[in-house]
Amino acid sequence: MNPNLPPLLKDKKIALGVCGSIAIYKSIEILRNLQKLGAKVRIVMSDKSQDFIHPLLFETLSNYEVLCSQTQKWSQSPNNHIEIASWADLFLIAPCTANSINKIAYGIADNILLESFLAFDKTKLIAPAANTKMLENHATLESLEILKQRGISIINPQSKELACKQIGNGALAEPLEITYQVIRAFYQKDFWQDRQIGISSGGSREKIDSVRYLSNYSSGKMGASLALASYFLGANVTYIGSLLPYTLPLAIQTIHTETSQDFLQSIQKWQNSSISNKRPFLFMSAAISDYIPKNPLNYKLKKEQIGKEWNLSLEKNIDILQSLSPKQYTIGFKLESQNGIQNATKALQEKHLDAICLNEITQDFTPLNSQKNHIVWIDKTGKKDLGECDKFSLALKILQEAENL
Structure with missing residues (x-):
């Protein structure tokens, strides 16, 4: 599932170049993705690309005249390679053929x-x-390294069935992945770049028997939004969760968890591996069960064995936050239906957190399994109401506050 993002690319100007590749049909989806995010997109077509798609299709979808060899002009309404280079904020070539990769590396501009x-x-x-054979040819690999050294970002292809019907590396990255990397190119910040971020998300699932478990209504959307926002800002993100409501960028390490013990072990492993010059951040947005079944069974309990009533014996669960070493900035999340500020402030102090995000359930609003949330940020200096809005926008606000810790 794709996240419902706000217009993150509003008024950004993007030149989308397309080469002569069977993968060119995916460029249409890339164009639409960028437009939905508010970007203005103009298309530049090589001569060979027109063997696959007529320029009229791109012109109709982009609402701009396509720049190709037949349309280049230098009149009062210029449409040429110098004008578009001045106009655009970012230039993306997708798909980019091996031929074009090698030419770009050596400064050849023959189209x-x-x-x-x-x-x-x-x-x-x-x-x-x-x-695959063209992509992994020594000449192409050398050219890709040259481009990286020059600061050109390479969006890695994927391994799947190619046009030749063989499985191999070289298929164009998925349009959503390409879109994610374009957003990241615009949003990276020095503070977050290469910083390790751990995010726990979703609800724990505590085993009752081999088919039943104790859990809650957490959807994981707040945690996934934090992961996505952190990635866009340039962080190295690890997502530790029971649910994955959105398709996340491939660069985000995703660790699937079920029980509270799974969460604890995965977070501790992340702590031990998070070596960086910048102090890491841990966002504990997961809804971990306060109580767990005392005697979980390894088989399915039949209703005949249960009888008319089922009295389930529970015991208090571990407190993950208090079980962690304070190696990083730790931001907790607390869901309350009453006395929210008081209870969240108490948790901030008792669990030795750097900050806590309070969300409250009222008769009129619940953040559970919703696209929206209402967060009050509380740290040692006071509190700040971040308002009610979509969870991704809130994630950006939370990260902005985290910069001040």
């Missing part, structure tokens, strides 16, 4: 697309799409 890319001096991304 309108390569001329435009050469003239562009801001943020550049390319998404390769080629047969």
